[in-house]
Amino acid sequence: MKLSDVQHLELPPSADMHVHLRQGELMDLVVPSIRAGGVDTVFVMPNLIPPITTVAQAQEYRSRLQSSEPQVQYLMSLYLHSSLTPEVIAEAAAAGIAGVKLYPQGVTTNSESGVKEVQDFHAIFAAMEKHDLVLNLHGEVPYPTDKCSLEEAFLPTLKDLHERFPKLRIVLEHCSTTAALDAVRSCGPSVAATITAHHLYLTEEMSHVDPLAFCKPIPKTASDRDALIKAACSGDPKFFFGSDSAPHPLTAKQSGKQVSAGVFTQPYATQLVLLALEEAIERGVIGEEEVTQERLELFLSRAGRRFYKLPQPDDLQKVVLERKGETIPSSISSADGTIEVGLSRATSSVFSLSWASK
Template identity: 35%
Template sequence: MKTLTIRRPDDWHLHLRDGAMLEAVLPATSTHFARAIVMPNLVPPVVTTADARAYRDRILKAVPRGHDFTPLMTLYLTEATRADDVEAGFRDGVVTAVKLYPAGATTNSQSGVRDITKVQPVLERMAAIGMPLCVHGEVTDPAIDIFDREAVFIERVLEPLRRSIPELRVVMEHITTKEGVAYARSGGGNLGATITTHHLIINRNAILAGGIRPHYYCLPVAKREVHRLALREAATSGDKRFFLGTDSAPHLDPLKECACGCAGVFCAPNTLSCLAHVFEEENALDRLEAFISLNGPAFYRLPPNEARITLKRQEEPVAYPKSLVMRAGPVTIFDPMHPIHWNVCEEAI
């Protein structure tokens, strides 16, 4: 196959940041993607419907002229979140989902949830109105090895939560383990899971072998090869429970390349090329559209996009820049560590 025309995709997990960073990175998404679930972990976080409305306005103002892009806003769940505000935001179409960050689990998660029982009334209201909960699925117990935190979260937090509120619609975000894949498949119609581009391509050797390489460090951290292979099988299977959430998370290089570097991989610019490469390797190009364009809208109860994009396989590798250059410094773009021959040749903007 040399060309592939599919419905325009969506990104169901995206970090756009704010200010100058937002303006710099947004075009990498809005060029190819029609919609994106936008993460709320700003400083300060997006905790109310009013916050979400204001942030959405800033995003829309930054969309380049001629681009057709819709940000889907999320609220940062705290133990002070009010159920009435959440419902009002959802009913008014301002807010699409609520994000659960266990306190201290990842970037700017210090205001997250420490005691899940304290947000039970909010979660019960969400279940009643059909509003999805997006979950960063890691425990923060320092006694638990970082490579085991996703599996332990499923056992200790997610399964008890779903047993107590079975009607709650949950997205397991950026799963990284075979246990995450298995649990998503066992969960029925109210459970979905996003998979990132980079977790389909790298395992933990990319971070640790041959020296510390901070631009492959993300949270959840990449795991063993057996887990990467499980993710690839799930993503390329066509199973409607799995869909793309890039978790593209830009940081200035000095904040990555330091004694305590930030977690995050900026993969928005070359995600579609990388995914076509992965699906070609798995003999599953006919299922790429399901993963990036159909399964996500189905879970979120939204129509798929009518616009199309075309990917073309070219003889010479696609040349992507090493970084996005901002006035404050460069932001390194994800390097898949092998040549990529698929390119978007008809951009839907």
């Protein structure tokens, strides 16, 4: 498949295994945009205010999300917190909660209640291994290091957890470095990783000059970006899509202020992955022959569902992508104009997406 020549493409719906859907009016704005990005399944982050630390909170949040967009499957998670117990983990598993998210304290948005010492939660990890819940890692340390990136400094923790709990399913979220990819590859089949759309096209320089491109983990070098691209279209099921789409009101993303970390890609999630791969082909990072139908389906949809033990989409579930000259708008806004969220890659030309009728 020569992607640059493709005018019409059909894919199974994408499974976005890392997404921030927020709460209140911001949630009401962004949740209806999920399907616009070709996604029918999302793994929902629990870093709300207050964080989701109980099964009842997760169920209530899922109910609100379903009311906003009932055609999406919401995989819920708990926030790793001192209030969690092995009994809560057993309750979560029985209620269909998919995972528990570990945020090191202070590393990103709403992580103030996060983990100080990972070893304090070994009993929780043992219970998760027993009940087959997924451990989702924000893989950064909260303090600067001169020797390596914040993500690279976290990788020994990943390896230690895998050695201690070899049957525990672990996802290293939003990989941003070659070292992270190598660490995941070195682990057994119970360890996987998500890759975002924006880490496939951003570099650190871009993130520092454009508030809408500022996120955590910070994009790294062009070499790291290209390694992520190669992993995404490698056919390795350890790597699958998780957009980490993270909306903030545009007022929180303006230069001259303390800019909130997060890149908003949800309404064009699938299309932005395809755009990043096209650009990588143009730069000579990958060849046309590496972007196959099978590998696109694996990265965007099938590998993530398999890791989370979900059924695959049936043959009637398809998204249709066509070149019609569509460009990404600068933002989306609430009906009354009180909330506006800026979009990544505004003015870029992308595939138009629709859902095939059954």
